[in-house]
Amino acid sequence: MTFELNGLPTRTKKNRSSGITLAIDKGYSIRQTEDFLETSEPYTDIVKLGWGTSYVSTNLENKLAAYRNAGIPVYMGGTLFEICLLRNQLDDYLRYLDHHDIGFIEVSDGTIRLSQKRKLDLIADLCKNFTVLSEVGSKNPENILAPYQWVDMIKSELDAGAWKVICEARESGTVGMFLPNGEVRSELIEEITHHIPSNDLLFEAPQKDQQIWFLKKFGANANLANIAPNEVITLETLRLGLRGDTLFDFYIPQNGVGQPIK
Amino acid sequence: MTFELNGLPTRTKKNRSSGITLAIDKGYSIRQTEDFLETSEPYTDIVKLGWGTSYVSTNLENKLAAYRNAGIPVYMGGTLFEICLLRNQLDDYLRYLDHHDIGFIEVSDGTIRLSQKRKLDLIADLCKNFTVLSEVGSKNPENILAPYQWVDMIKSELDAGAWKVICEARESGTVGMFLPNGEVRSELIEEITHHIPSNDLLFEAPQKDQQIWFLKKFGANANLANIAPNEVITLETLRLGLRGDTLFDFYIPQNGVGQPIK
Amino acid sequence: MTFELNGLPTRTKKNRSSGITLAIDKGYSIRQTEDFLETSEPYTDIVKLGWGTSYVSTNLENKLAAYRNAGIPVYMGGTLFEICLLRNQLDDYLRYLDHHDIGFIEVSDGTIRLSQKRKLDLIADLCKNFTVLSEVGSKNPENILAPYQWVDMIKSELDAGAWKVICEARESGTVGMFLPNGEVRSELIEEITHHIPSNDLLFEAPQKDQQIWFLKKFGANANLANIAPNEVITLETLRLGLRGDTLFDFYIPQNGVGQPIK
Numbered sequence: 001m002t003f004e005l006n007g008l009p010t011r012t013k014k015n016r017s018s019g020i021t022l023a024i025d026k027g028y029s030i031r032q033t034e035d036f037l038e039t040s041e042p043y044t045d046i047v048k049l050g051w052g053t054s055y056v057s058t059n060l061e062n063k064l065a066a067y068r069n070a071g072i073p074v075y076m077g078g079t080l081f082e083i084c085l086l087r088n089q090l091d092d093y094l095r096y097l098d099h100h101d102i103g104f105i106e107v108s109d110g111t112i113r114l115s116q117k118r119k120l121d122l123i124a125d126l127c128k129n130f131t132v133l134s135e136v137g138s139k140n141p142e143n144i145l146a147p148y149q150w151v152d153m154i155k156s157e158l159d160a161g162a163w164k165v166i167c168e169a170r171e172s173g174t175v176g177m178f179l180p181n182g183e184v185r186s187e188l189i190e191e192i193t194h195h196i197p198s199n200d201l202l203f204e205a206p207q208k209d210q211q212i213w214f215l216k217k218f219g220a221n222a223n224l225a226n227i228a229p230n231e232v233i234t235l236e237t238l239r240l241g242l243r244g245d246t247l248f249d250f251y252i253p254q255n256g257v258g259q260p261i262k
Numbered sequence: 263m264t265f266e267l268n269g270l271p272t273r274t275k276k277n278r279s280s281g282i283t284l285a286i287d288k289g290y291s292i293r294q295t296e297d298f299l300e301t302s303e304p305y306t307d308i309v310k311l312g313w314g315t316s317y318v319s320t321n322l323e324n325k326l327a328a329y330r331n332a333g334i335p336v337y338m339g340g341t342l343f344e345i346c347l348l349r350n351q352l353d354d355y356l357r358y359l360d361h362h363d364i365g366f367i368e369v370s371d372g373t374i375r376l377s378q379k380r381k382l383d384l385i386a387d388l389c390k391n392f393t394v395l396s397e398v399g400s401k402n403p404e405n406i407l408a409p410y411q412w413v414d415m416i417k418s419e420l421d422a423g424a425w426k427v428i429c430e431a432r433e434s435g436t437v438g439m440f441l442p443n444g445e446v447r448s449e450l451i452e453e454i455t456h457h458i459p460s461n462d463l464l465f466e467a468p469q470k471d472q473q474i475w476f477l478k479k480f481g482a483n484a485n486l487a488n489i490a491p492n493e494v495i496t497l498e499t500l501r502l503g504l505r506g507d508t509l510f511d512f513y514i515p516q517n518g519v520g521q522p523i524k
Numbered sequence: 525m526t527f528e529l530n531g532l533p534t535r536t537k538k539n540r541s542s543g544i545t546l547a548i549d550k551g552y553s554i555r556q557t558e559d560f561l562e563t564s565e566p567y568t569d570i571v572k573l574g575w576g577t578s579y580v581s582t583n584l585e586n587k588l589a590a591y592r593n594a595g596i597p598v599y600m601g602g603t604l605f606e607i608c609l610l611r612n613q614l615d616d617y618l619r620y621l622d623h624h625d626i627g628f629i630e631v632s633d634g635t636i637r638l639s640q641k642r643k644l645d646l647i648a649d650l651c652k653n654f655t656v657l658s659e660v661g662s663k664n665p666e667n668i669l670a671p672y673q674w675v676d677m678i679k680s681e682l683d684a685g686a687w688k689v690i691c692e693a694r695e696s697g698t699v700g701m702f703l704p705n706g707e708v709r710s711e712l713i714e715e716i717t718h719h720i721p722s723n724d725l726l727f728e729a730p731q732k733d734q735q736i737w738f739l740k741k742f743g744a745n746a747n748l749a750n751i752a753p754n755e756v757i758t759l760e761t762l763r764l765g766l767r768g769d770t771l772f773d774f775y776i777p778q779n780g781v782g783q784p785i786k
Contacts, residue, residue, distance in 0.1 A: 003358040005317065006349050027757030029559035035291035039320055052766025053757055055529065058563055079768055085785060086777050087530050096527040111768035113784035139768045170768075233289030233315055242314025244341055244373035244401045244432075253348050260375035261347060265620040267579065268611050297553035301582055495551030495577055504576025506603055506635035506663045506694075515610050522637035523609060 008240050009220035009250040014071075016045050018199045019221030019239070023229045024077075024171060024206075026050040030059055033066045040232040041070050046104070048225075050171060051079035064100055078108030078135050078166075086112050097130075107157075108135035110168055110176075116153070120160040127161030133202065134160075137168025137176030147191035154196055166225055167192070169204035173226070177203065184213045199223065211235055212245045220250055270502050271482035271512040276333075278307050280461045281483030281501070285491045286339075286433060286468075288312040292321055295328045302494040303332050308366070310487075312433060313341035326362055340370030340397050340428075348374050359392075369419075370397035372430055372438075378415070382422040389423030395464065396422075399430025399438030409453035416458055428487055429454070431466035435488070439465065446475045461485065473497055474507045482512055532764050533744035533774040538595075540569050542723045543745030543763070547753045548601075548695060548730075550574040554583055557590045564756040565594050570628070572749075574695060575603035588624055602632030602659050602690075610636050621654075631681075632659035634692055634700075640677070644684040651685030657726065658684075661692025661700030671715035678720055690749055691716070693728035697750070701727065708737045723747065735759055736769045744774055 012019035023044050028036065036044075047067055054060055054076050067074040076097070084093035097105065107123050119134070126132050134157040136150055145153075154165045168176030177185055192201070198218045204226040205211045214222045220239045227235055237243045241250030248257050274281035285306050290298065298306075309329055316322055316338050329336040338359070346355035359367065369385050381396070388394050396419040398412055407415075416427045430438030439447055454463070460480045466488040467473045476484045482501045489497055499505045503512030510519050536543035547568050552560065560568075571591055578584055578600050591598040600621070608617035621629065631647050643658070650656050658681040660674055669677075678689045692700030701709055716725070722742045728750040729735045738746045744763045751759055761767045765774030772781045 001358065001361045003317075003354055003361075005345065006351065027563050027754070029562045031293065031555065031559050035293055038291045039289050042320065043318070050758075051768065052761045052764070055527075055766055056567070056757060056760045056764070058566065079766070079771070083529065083766060083771065083775075086771075086775070089530065092527055096525070099525045099527075111771050113782065115784045115786045118786055230289070233318060234312075236318045237314045240314070240318070242317055242341070242345060244313065247341070247345065247348075247373050251345075251348070258375065260377045262377045262380055263620065263623045265579075265616055265623075267607065268613065293555065297555050300553045301551050304582065305580070492551070495580060496574075498580045499576045502576070502580070504579055504603070504607060506575065509603070509607065509610075509635050513607075513610070520637065522639045524639045524642055 007251050011239060012221050014042070014045065018223060020045045020202065020223040020225075021227055021232055021235060022046040022048060022202060022223075022225035023227045023232055024048050024050045024225075025053075025063075025229060026171070027053050027057070028063070028229070030062050030066060033063055036229045036232075037066065037070045037072075040229065041072065043232050043236040044072055044229075047072055047074040048106070049074065049076050051077040052083060053077070055080065060100070064102075068101075073104050073131070075102055075104035075106060075133075078106035079111060081106055082108060082110070082112045085114070103131055104133060105130040106133045106135060106166070107162070108166075110135060110137065110139040116156070120156055123157055123160040123162050127163075132162045133164060133166055134162040135166040135168055139168065139170055139175055141175045141180055147188050150188065150192050151195045154192065154201070158196070158200055164200055164202050164223070166202045167204060169206065169210070169226060171206055171226055173204070173206040173210055178210065182207050182210065184210060186213075189217070193218075208234070208238075208245075211238055215239060215246055216249050269513050273501060274483050276304070276307065280485060282307045282464065282485040282487075283489055283494055283497060284308040284310060284464060284485075284487035285489045285494055286310050286312045286487075287315075287325075287491060288433070289315050289319070290325070290491070292324050292328060295325055298491045298494075299328065299332045299334075302491065303334065305494050305498040306334055306491075309334055309336040310368070311336065311338050313339040314345060315339070317342065322362070326364075330363075335366050335393075337364055337366035337368060337395075340368035341373060343368055344370060344372070344374045347376070365393055366395060367392040368395045368397060368428070369424070370428075372397060372399065372401040378418070382418055385419055385422040385424050389425075394424045395426060395428055396424040397428040397430055401430065401432055401437055403437045403442055409450050412450065412454050413457045416454065416463070420458070420462055426462055426464050426485070428464045429466060431468065431472070431488060433468055433488055435466070435468040435472055440472065444469050444472065446472060448475075451479070455480075470496070470500075470507075473500055477501060477508055478511050531775050535763060536745050538566070538569065542747060544569045544726065544747040544749075545751055545756055545759060546570040546572060546726060546747075546749035547751045547756055548572050548574045548749075549577075549587075549753060550695070551577050551581070552587070552753070554586050554590060557587055560753045560756075561590065561594045561596075564753065565596065567756050567760040568596055568753075571596055571598040572630070573598065573600050575601040576607060577601070579604065584624070588626075592625075597628050597655075599626055599628035599630060599657075602630035603635060605630055606632060606634070606636045609638070627655055628657060629654040630657045630659060630690070631686070632690075634659060634661065634663040640680070644680055647681055647684040647686050651687075656686045657688060657690055658686040659690040659692055663692065663694055663699055665699045665704055671712050674712065674716050675719045678716065678725070682720070682724055688724055688726050688747070690726045691728060693730065693734070693750060695730055695750055697728070697730040697734055702734065706731050706734065708734060710737075713741070717742075732758070732762075732769075735762055739763060739770055740773050
């Protein structure tokens with residue numbers, strides 16, 4: 001039977017270039033992957049195998065196949081890229097991605113130090129063969145970049161060929177765009193998105209309150225990353241105003257917000 | 263083989279009217295639902311599909327069937343009721359519940375404002391066809407109701423026909439009966455249960471320390487709601503004194519508590 | 525294809541006597557157990573069925589069989605031992621373990637009070653038929669033992685026949701070796717491991733920051749306990765320096781840490 005709620009916000013459809021949900025898989029079994037896809041495939045656009053988890057994975061081939069069969073691009077976390085670069089094993093890494101038919105690559109310097117020139121050269125080079133997600137922001141809570149530095153770096157990386165730029169927060173949501181308590185550095189986001197369209201960005205927002213903040217700021221189709229797979233459904237309800245937190249952000253009743261129903 | 267511990271508290275059995283555990287499913291796959299039932303069916307009395315998650319569910323029919331086959335009533339979260347009421351789509355919602363053979367309904371105003379008269383009329387009307395769970399308390403941490411208001415509202419809603427009244431806490435356990443840090447507003451619970459039998463209430467208590475507080479206060483068979491499915495086993499051990507936190511609440515050794523075993 | 529990172533720390537192999545990961549199962553279904561084993565068997569050395577969860581388990585026989593088939597020893601949490609001792613049902617408990625062919629036993633007094641003499645006698649007696657894990661430290665955050673007491677107790681329990689001694693932290697990581705906020709009582713660990721080889725100990729470290737602390741202190745092959753099953757993969761990446769947090773603890777690049785890559 002049809003049960004259609006009136007006045008829901010319009011969600012983008014796959015393949016989305018905005019309204020993206022990027023989920024982080026940190027070691028699912030094949031069945032867990034299938035279960036995740038059963039419930040969340042329509043709402044999941046990209047999957048990242050977190051940091052170096054793919055290196056210790058016992059089921060990598062089958063897992064990649066499961067995501068591929070569902071039509072969802074999957075890629076390795078940026079830390080694995082950094083680990084390889086640090087060891088002068090970038091060529092090995094690229095062969096590994098090629099062998100596994102991975103079409104996305106993350107170019108990040110959240111842990112290692114990378115000269116800006118090298119980072120931009122890498123992006124320019126890799127975007128010939130990959131969809132490049134580059135990342136800005138440090139995983140070190142004491143490495144605070146000024147807003148103008150974020151803007152400059154993001155612009156340069158988009159110009160160099162990055163498909164979108166990820167704004168760092170980690171799996172925890174306590175660094176980069178966020179204070180150690182998880183609060184959004186809102187003036188930073190204001191500054192960044194004053195200069196750069198929010199659709200060119202992917203905001204890492206693992207915590208529910210962070211997701212809400214971005215949805216209230218940029219609407220139902222904000223690009224959000226580092227979502228725990230078992231929170232993708234919850235995020236989708238937040239996007240549609242189907243949870244208390246965003247209900248009145250995406251639906252204005254006829255007699256106005258805050259008027260009691262008699 | 264039989265291994266029976268002496269002196270365990272007496273737990274109520276299904277179908278329970280006290281000692282209820284109400285679990286919140288926020289997007290399980292069918293296999294996850296089956297797994298939950300495998301381990302926790304005897305300890306789970308009611309399942310709520312949290313807020314509007316059922317609306318974005320890809321597996322609703324099969325999931326309802328899984329719970330129904332296990333003999334566990336399942337219903338949609340109160341926020342979905344509020345969303346429909348706000349849109350003047352209550353009739354659509356009732357047809358949807360009827361179509362899915364859902365026998366429980368939650369009547370809440372945690373997010374929307376609803377005149378008391380309308381809420382009581384709705385309860386009185388809906389309890390002709392449904393087992394009504396009504397809910398008192400706001401999801402807005404700044405909307406603090408005085409204890410006498412909780413008592414008045416709960417009494418009126420029971421009188422209007424609610425089977426039991428849910429005391430609000432959200433999935434997080436940080437509003438309604440609780441302070442923003444999750445601590446119980448104990449004087450509020452004292453006041454409410456001075457006037458109303460605790461068995462007419464369902465306390466939302468998602469956090470472990472909150473569950474412990476209610477078990478210490480009302481005993482092994484307190485009615486507890488918003489339990490994460492993967493915490494139902496843990497809750498059952500707390501109810502029976504099989505975890506350190508409540509061990510001495512439900513078992514007094516012969517030589518007294520606090521005496522060392524020689 | 526082979527993709528081998530250079531310069532990874534050397535991990536011990538099964539059967540490990542150091543580098544142990546002890547996971548805590550608090551109510552998995554059979555399929556969840558199988559899924560956990562699929563991804564994490566090589567990295568999991570011992571499984572504890574937390575506190576009294578085995579007593580309310582609906583699938584105990586099959587679960588024990590699943591772990592046994594994977595070659596992973598499994599045992600019941602120390603609280604169940606304490607519960608039985610308190611009720612004078614130790615004989616029943618031992619028959620229960622024998623019936624289920626459980627080869628490990630935890631001798632703890634985290635919740636009950638047990639005279640030191642009795643505890644040592646029990647360890648000496650039980651180690652004839654079991655691999656004994658004894659545990660030191662209270663689950664009560666107000667019961668703070670002085671460092672010299674930890675050292676004395678651990679030494680005595682190892683002398684009495686304990687295979688290794690577990691240092692208490694609970695599933696939460698907020699008591700015993702840790703402050704209520706989860707911070708390590710580092711001077712306590714210094715004192716303990718000044719007197720006792722860290723390989724004779726199993727550190728309960730459920731929180732990620734705690735795991736990192738022990739890995740930085742004792743290296744990739746620290747013995748860590750109370751790991752959530754779905755965090756074993758993450759822990760393994762921390763052990764190998766495949767996550768930002770420990771990357772530079774286990775790999776020193778040729779041109780030194782902190783030098784930018786040009």
